[in-house]
Amino acid sequence: MTRFDLRYGMGTVQIAFDGDRFEILGAGAQWQPMSDIEIGRRFDHPIDSPPIEDIVSPGETVLLVVPDATRQTATGQIVNLLVRRLIANGTAPNEIAAIFATGIHRPVSANEISEILTPFIAQRIRSIQHDAHNPVKLFSFGQTANGIPVDLNWALTEFDHVVLVGGVTFHYFAGFTGGRKLICPGLASKRTITATHQLAFDRASLNRRNGVGPGLLTDNAVHEAFVEAASKVNVSFAVNTIVTDSGSAADVYCGDWITSHTAACERYAAERTIAVDRKRELVIVSCGGTPHDINMIQAHKALEAAAAVCADGGTILLIADCRDGLGRDDFLSWFDAGDVNEIAKKLCENYAVNGQTAWSLRSKTDRFDVRMLTSLDAVAVKKMGMTKIDDLESEMRRTSGHGLGYVLPFGAKYLYQAE
Incomplete structure (x- = not known):
């Protein structure tokens, strides 16, 4: 046996x-965890983007958009390095905040905030909870071309720079996690989340819509709606991780929020697709x-x-x-x-x-x-x-x-x- x-x-x-x-x-x-030095080299040479130090000037404010406790993304390691870089570049800790992309999930607990950000960072920067049900905390960014209302967290309008930090795995109808999902559905209203998710379901056939599924981005109606909604936000930089089975960063793709995410998805699919x-x-x-x-x-x-x-x-x-x-x-x-x-x-x-x-x-x-x-x-x-x-x-x-x-x-x- x-x-x-x-x-x-x-x-x-x-x-x-x-x-x-x-x-x-x-x-x-059999991926090995990346060292802080190796991750730092990725920050030094981002994809289709200058390094974050050349984007954020001293005195400008930065909003880090991070996942909630349902995701394994090595966010703590990444945020720790990012915040230290920003501070070394002249950004004060009180000019940096982290918002949790919970969508319609429950709020993040105090212990989870410490786990996600690391205790060191959690004590030094402001944390913001998202509430998809509270109109006071939401701002209308207009509509998609198909008429989907794009209501996103008001905090996205209050900072000079928005930086996405997330991980890439398969998603059963959005194709992959991470990237645009941190904005929509992560920081969207309930009605925006409902309207975009509804695209996964074909009412005529009472089945999943063609093109929607794990590992699929091209012609995936849900993915395309997420990207269009997220594009209404001026995202300055993004970090996408692939993690080891223990949750440490095994690979990092950073830079432009669309192309760096696509590169991470391609690598993940190549390593984690098994045919029988x-x-x-x-x-x-x-x-x-x-x-x-x-x-x-x-x-x-x-x-x-x-x-x-x-x-x-x-x-x-x-x-x-x-x-x-x-x-x-x-x-x-x-x-x-x-x-x-x-x-x-x-x-x-x-x-x-x-x-x-x-x-x-x-x-x-x-x-x-x-x-x-x-x-x-x-x-x-x-x-x-x-x-x-x-x-x-x-x-x-x-x-x-x-x-x-x-x-x-x-x-x-x-x-x-x-x-």
């Missing part, structure tokens, strides 16, 4: 399986631990990856702690509609961002037998169309005759493609 540790929340769980039946896909990229010759009957998938399994909405991304290599009618074992629960209080109510088609009809009647995630989740639980190791309540898991399991050992015995399978240790970080 082969024994393998899979990440679960802040810890690990061990799984034992027949090595002749299972193939491990993406056991972790066939789908298999059983797929065991871990999200990769915290923050990828912090809640059900985030954990769904690993299920999306596993579905690509599981045969229809097969079994998926989803390993996701979800210590923060479902991710939204209203998420579970979407499953009252019933099967995937009924949820799709409800979306057409009254679209909501998390309703689309519920529809996407239900489309998988209708196709596969999804069994979940989680701290979520068993009743909630059942309502979403899955079965809660208590331990992996018993489940592996139960599925011993289910044919061949795959083990995905970092399901949220890879794009799996069955030929």
Whole structure:
């Protein structure tokens, strides 16, 4: 028997399986963490942009746009280096602030602020929370060409320079995370977020829109809307990271906010796309631990990856702690509609961002037998169309005759493609 540790929340769980039946896909990229000196060299030679020291003059104010706690991006390391550079260049700490691109996620806690920025930086610069529901904190930047209202956080108008700091991974309908997503949806109003996310859903076919999916940017309607909305902000500089499995910066692409992000996406896709010759009957998938399994909405991304290599009618074992629960209080109510088609009809009647995630989740639980190791309540898991399991050992015995399978240790970080 082969024994393998899979990440679960802040810890690990061990799984034992027949090595002749299972193939491990993406056991972790062998990337080495970059040193501060190596990252500094990237800052010295940015993509399609002068160095930040040549952009920001002493006395000018800088707003750093950073991810929330649901992202693993090495933001602390990057922000620490950026702030030190700015201060050395003549910018005072009180002229620098960080705003958290939470979108419609919950606010960032005090402990999370310290973790995201590092305690040293968190004590020296101002932190700003985004609220997508508060019109007082939002400013209208007009509309996109298709009439989508672009309401963004007022703070974007109050600083001389806006600098984006984020990480790149696959996103199940925006193509990739990071870059433009820090502005929209990260700092957008609820109505802007709803209107842009709605582009992922094709009302005519009650399915995902063509061109929308993980790893796709060209002709991706959602990505294009995000870029158009973010373009209404004068972004001075951007830093895009690719991280190791432990969360340290493995590669950094900085400079122009569009071309540096595109370069990071291309590198990430080249390293993290795995093709297999066939789908298999059983797929065991871990999200990769915290923050990828912090809640059900985030954990769904690993299920999306596993579905690509599981045969229809097969079994998926989803390993996701979800210590923060479902991710939204209203998420579970979407499953009252019933099967995937009924949820799709409800979306057409009254679209909501998390309703689309519920529809996407239900489309998988209708196709596969999804069994979940989680701290979520068993009743909630059942309502979403899955079965809660208590331990992996018993489940592996139960599925011993289910044919061949795959083990995905970092399901949220890879794009799996069955030929």
